[in-house]
Amino acid sequence: MSAITPLTLSGVSQYSTDYQNILNRAVQVASQPITALQTQDSNLLTQNSALTTLQSTATNLFTSLQTLATDSSKQAISATSSDSTILTANATGATTPNTYTINSVIWLATAASEDSTQSYADSVNTPVSSTGTLQLTVGLQNYTLTLGKNSLVGLRDAINASGAPVTASILTTNNGNYLSVTAKATGHAALQLIDDPITATNPNGANTELLTQTNQGTDAEFHLNNIDIKQSTNTVNSVIPGVTLQLLKTSTTPVTVSLQSNPSQLSSDLQNFVSSYNALAQALQAQQGQNGGGLAGDPAVTQLQQTLRQITSYFTTSGSVTNLGALGITFADTTGTASFNSSTFAALNSQQITDGFNFLTSLTSGSGNFVSKLQTFTDPISGIIQTEIQGNSATDKHLQSQILTLSDRITTLQNNLRLQLSKADALEAGLQSKQSTVTASLTGLNYVLYGKQTA
Numbered sequence: 001m002s003a004i005t006p007l008t009l010s011g012v013s014q015y016s017t018d019y020q021n022i023l024n025r026a027v028q029v030a031s032q033p034i035t036a037l038q039t040q041d042s043n044l045l046t047q048n049s050a051l052t053t054l055q056s057t058a059t060n061l062f063t064s065l066q067t068l069a070t071d072s073s074k075q076a077i078s079a080t081s082s083d084s085t086i087l088t089a090n091a092t093g094a095t096t097p098n099t100y101t102i103n104s105v106i107w108l109a110t111a112a113s114e115d116s117t118q119s120y121a122d123s124v125n126t127p128v129s130s131t132g133t134l135q136l137t138v139g140l141q142n143y144t145l146t147l148g149k150n151s152l153v154g155l156r157d158a159i160n161a162s163g164a165p166v167t168a169s170i171l172t173t174n175n176g177n178y179l180s181v182t183a184k185a186t187g188h189a190a191l192q193l194i195d196d197p198i199t200a201t202n203p204n205g206a207n208t209e210l211l212t213q214t215n216q217g218t219d220a221e222f223h224l225n226n227i228d229i230k231q232s233t234n235t236v237n238s239v240i241p242g243v244t245l246q247l248l249k250t251s252t253t254p255v256t257v258s259l260q261s262n263p264s265q266l267s268s269d270l271q272n273f274v275s276s277y278n279a280l281a282q283a284l285q286a287q288q289g290q291n292g293g294g295l296a297g298d299p300a301v302t303q304l305q306q307t308l309r310q311i312t313s314y315f316t317t318s319g320s321v322t323n324l325g326a327l328g329i330t331f332a333d334t335t336g337t338a339s340f341n342s343s344t345f346a347a348l349n350s351q352q353i354t355d356g357f358n359f360l361t362s363l364t365s366g367s368g369n370f371v372s373k374l375q376t377f378t379d380p381i382s383g384i385i386q387t388e389i390q391g392n393s394a395t396d397k398h399l400q401s402q403i404l405t406l407s408d409r410i411t412t413l414q415n416n417l418r419l420q421l422s423k424a425d426a427l428e429a430g431l432q433s434k435q436s437t438v439t440a441s442l443t444g445l446n447y448v449l450y451g452k453q454t455a
Contacts, residue, residue: 004031004410007418013428019421026417030410034403041399044392046294050287051392054295055378055385057283058304060276062374068269069364069371072357076269078262079243086251094242094259102255103223105247109186109234112138112217114193116210119176123152128179128195130206135197136181138164139189152177159193166191181211187232188217220247263353266360267345270327274340281308281336300377300384307373312336314368319355321348324363327356 004027009020077097079089086105120126127150136143136159143162147154152170156179159168165185171178183189192213196206219230229239236245243259284305287295295301312331315323324330328344331337348356364371377384446452 004034004407004414007414009418009422009425011422011425013425013432015428016425019425023414023417023421027410027414030413034406034410037399037403037406041396041403043294044396044399047298048389048392048396050294051300051385051389054280054283054287054300054304055383055389057276057280058374058385059378061273061280062371062378064269064273064276065364065371065374068273068360071265071269072360072364074242075354075357076262076265077242077259078265080258080260081245082256082258083251083253085248086253086255087248087257088246089257090244090246091259092237092242092244094240096259097261098259100240100257100259101225102245102257103226104252104254105220105222105250107218107221108247108250109220109232110215110218111183111186112189112191113180113182113215114191114211114213115171115181116179116193117212119173119178120152121176123170123172123177125151128152128155128210130208131196133196134158134210135192135194135199136162136164136166137190137192137194138166138183152179155179179210183217185232186217186220186234188219191216222247261350261353261357263345263348266353266356267342270329270345271340271342274329274338277308277311277338280304281338284308298388300388303384304377307370307377308336310373311363311368311370312338314363314370316359316362316367319358320352321355321359323359326352327359 006024006027009016009023011017011019013019074091074093074095075097077091077094079091079094081087081089087102116128120128129147129150132147132150134145134147134155136145141164143164145155145158145162147158156168156170159166159181166181166183169180169182171180179193181191181193183191191211193210195208195210196202198205198207219232220234220236221228221230222236223229224239229236231238234247236247237243239245240257243257245257284301287293287298287301289296312324321327327348328341330339330341332339362368375383380386
């Protein structure tokens with residue numbers, strides 16, 4: 001907010017106070033439009049603060065409904081393993097209850113890892129290659145290595161700089177220094193390091209293998225419902241739809257993976273919905289009545305209240321769960337506050353739980369689709385609330401510009417008027433001085449002529 005710095009006259013006449021009052025009053029009158037603009041701008045900033053809070057609480061309700069939509073469409077399926085020391089199971093999108101048996105875990109996936117076939121007395125100076133040219137093979141990919149320095153250190157650095165999916169290091173032992181090469185990924189893969197390899201341009205190469213061939217890595221292998229499955233990692237996410245398994249150890253003991261609806265997840269989702277609903281309802285109520293906030297009468301408030309009423313009254317006609325009350329959510333008659341009765345929810349049987357998922361799917365993404373309705377308010381780019389905030393911000397900038405322009409004009413007015421009043425004050429002081437001189441002369445003349453002061 002721009003403010004006008006008051007100026008003070010250095011008056012010397014007996015009317016200097018009057019001149020100062022004239023200056024102050026002129027600035028005061030000229031500043032009235034600024035005061036009105038400042039009040040308007042202050043109201044806009046108050047509205048934006050309230051809108052920001054409203055968007056946050058509305059977004060929380062949107063998020064809770066979105067979670068209900070996701071979990072309901074998937075029936076809140078959770079995955080459990082009968083023996084989590086052998087493997088773990090995690091539902092990542094499964095939508096149908098089911099049971100699977102891992103009959104056995106035959107192999108775990110391991111990474112290929114080989115050491116050099118011989119040791120080297122000096123890692124820096126002892127040559128490791130007869131030609132300085134080698135070929136690294138990882139799986140089906142070959143990498144040509146040209147050593148900058150023919151030593152164990154030079155070979156290690158060349159391997160690590162080749163872009164091959166391996167890591168090379170030097171092992172220091174009592175028997176000398178060895179090169180160790182380990183694949184970055186698990187799974188069976190050919191891992192070789194050939195010195196002076198045979199190529200089209202080098203048909204007579206020595207083709208000497210520098211690595212042991214004792215650990216070429218292994219694929220994970222297990223039996224699922226008596227089907228033999230092999231893959232390169234211990235993380236299994238492409239076999240059972242919507243489920244990720246993590247193999248931990250080999251075992252011949254069967255493990256059961258169960259996919260079942262998790263009522264506790266639904267209960268938690270409903271409780272979060274109630275909390276976010278109440279927070280938004282209270283935020284909207286705070287903008288109403290004689291003591292309402294800066295959004296009293298705002299269309300966004302009115303429309304959001306209407307949406308909340310639609311949510312509370314929503315119902316379907318199919319299944320055993322047709323409204324939120326059947327899931328334990330009730331709304332107070334006087335305040336509209338929502339509450340969740342966990343005992344009512346806990347008493348639901350499996351069919352009612354299934355029907356509850358169907359109802360919530362209808363509420364959140366079906367015929368009700370209140371997730372979409374709330375998003376029209378909460379979208380951080382094009383939502384109703386954000387659009388209003390942006391409009392207020394643009395108006396705020398315009399008002400600030402107007403205030404600044406008017407302030408400059410009033411400052412100029414004040415400076416010019418001060419200059420004029422100062423001149424008038426100086427003239428008045430001069431006249432007062434002349435009047436005093438004339439008065440003194442007349443007094444002296446009276447004494448000369450009449451020997452006394454005359455009336």
